[in-house]
Amino acid sequence: MSKIYDAVIVGGGIIGCSIAFQLVKRGLRVLVIEKERMISEASSAAAGMLGAQSEFSSDSPMIPLALKSRAMFPQLADELKELTRIDIGLVQKGLIKLAFTESELCELQQQYQFWKTLDSSVRWLQRTELHELEPNVTAEVSGAMYIPNDGQVRAGDLSLAFAKAASVSGAEIREYTEVVSFVTENDQVRGVVTKSEFIYADNVIVAVGAWSAKLLRETGIELQMHPVKGECLSVITEQPLLQATVFAKNGCYIVPKWGNRLLIGATSIANTFHKHVSVQGIYRLLERAQQIMPQLAEAKWEKTWAGIRPQTGDGLPYIGEHPIYKGLWMATGHYRNGILLSPITGVLVADLITKGKHENMNLSSFQLSRKNGITLIT
Numbered sequence: 001m002s003k004i005y006d007a008v009i010v011g012g013g014i015i016g017c018s019i020a021f022q023l024v025k026r027g028l029r030v031l032v033i034e035k036e037r038m039i040s041e042a043s044s045a046a047a048g049m050l051g052a053q054s055e056f057s058s059d060s061p062m063i064p065l066a067l068k069s070r071a072m073f074p075q076l077a078d079e080l081k082e083l084t085r086i087d088i089g090l091v092q093k094g095l096i097k098l099a100f101t102e103s104e105l106c107e108l109q110q111q112y113q114f115w116k117t118l119d120s121s122v123r124w125l126q127r128t129e130l131h132e133l134e135p136n137v138t139a140e141v142s143g144a145m146y147i148p149n150d151g152q153v154r155a156g157d158l159s160l161a162f163a164k165a166a167s168v169s170g171a172e173i174r175e176y177t178e179v180v181s182f183v184t185e186n187d188q189v190r191g192v193v194t195k196s197e198f199i200y201a202d203n204v205i206v207a208v209g210a211w212s213a214k215l216l217r218e219t220g221i222e223l224q225m226h227p228v229k230g231e232c233l234s235v236i237t238e239q240p241l242l243q244a245t246v247f248a249k250n251g252c253y254i255v256p257k258w259g260n261r262l263l264i265g266a267t268s269i270a271n272t273f274h275k276h277v278s279v280q281g282i283y284r285l286l287e288r289a290q291q292i293m294p295q296l297a298e299a300k301w302e303k304t305w306a307g308i309r310p311q312t313g314d315g316l317p318y319i320g321e322h323p324i325y326k327g328l329w330m331a332t333g334h335y336r337n338g339i340l341l342s343p344i345t346g347v348l349v350a351d352l353i354t355k356g357k358h359e360n361m362n363l364s365s366f367q368l369s370r371k372n373g374i375t376l377i378t
């Protein structure tokens, strides 16, 4: 009889690794299975923004999760550094949202009205104030909102740190191994099936990002999910041009990174798993980014890349147990917020598995069985 794990996590992205870290901390025997290399998909492509406030303009069940998760980063950065020596590059210099057109201005004002009643630190900026904060951002904006508490990290380093922290704390990691199905007995999961073997576990956590719907079909349910490709590029400037992240309402953002790098993102192309970077995508990003910061024209080209975001039908992630099989858990569909939500997702899933609940957090909106969450395959 082969070894039985307390938990097998399918998917070695940031979500799987954060869960693995939390489960080994609670004393469970954990195996992470990844079909390629660890951290080789969306989690290494992300810009790393912690946009707990910039992402929302009206009430959403995601907001408590996002705020709680963002607040976990300072302590998490120290904990991961001590365990792994990896610096996740936490920067807490805020985020400025910009509007250029009349309709963007209207949307941004609505977003400001929403946040100002909840958080007095969120400010509407006059042009002179914008110039004082970020002298290299164009003055040709129709509106600007400052969110001082939205920060950023290096997404790839955070993901690697979770993986390494899980591993040094006792988790096993198996790369280049694809899970194709599940071992089940009546209404209980007993493990996973790879292309070459059965691996047994009391709990199985599916954290395979954009590939979740395909794998879950094996369990008789259809998740409402689709992939959304995002393309990015980076350039290097002689001098640092930005302190805060700037995010235009038209979807283009510029994130200042180490070594005078500027990360410029991101396109959104639905229903494709192809990670090629298109000329059109990069051309549009550069056009929009130069509108935000004309000096970009002088910057040195570095590289381009793309990743596949996991999006759900109602925009909310799936965090919870399978409606048919006990011990089979889902943590997927984090779309544009998987880096931000990684700390809280790890804690929530680990608490659900070890305690059967999570105090102080209502997770009903994220259950698979929510309205229009899944359909049963007959």
Ligand SMILES: Cc1cc2nc3c(=O)[nH]c(=O)nc-3n(C[C@H](O)[C@H](O)[C@H](O)COP(=O)(O)OP(=O)(O)OC[C@H]3O[C@@H](n4cnc5c(N)ncnc54)[C@H](O)[C@@H]3O)c2cc1C
Binding pocket: 010, 011, 012, 013, 014, 015, 016, 033, 034, 035, 036, 037, 038, 039, 040, 041, 042, 043, 044, 045, 046, 047, 048, 049, 050, 051, 177, 178, 179, 180, 207, 208, 209, 210, 211, 215, 229, 230, 231, 232, 265, 266, 306, 307, 308, 309, 310, 331, 332, 333, 334, 335, 336, 337, 338, 339, 340, 341
């Ligand atoms: C361009 C871009 C910019 C982004 N910017 C931000 C940002 O600024 N802030 C933010 O919070 N989020 C951002 N995101 C979103 C974030 O990257 C994702 O939400 C997050 O990485 C999802 O993590 P994941 O672990 O679920 O998925 P992934 O990182 O995709 O990991 C899933 C893993 O599962 C593996 N897998 C799939 N099928 C199987 C199988 N059958 N067996 C074994 N393994 C399998 C895959 O190979 C993959 O490694 C961005 C995304 C993109 C693409």
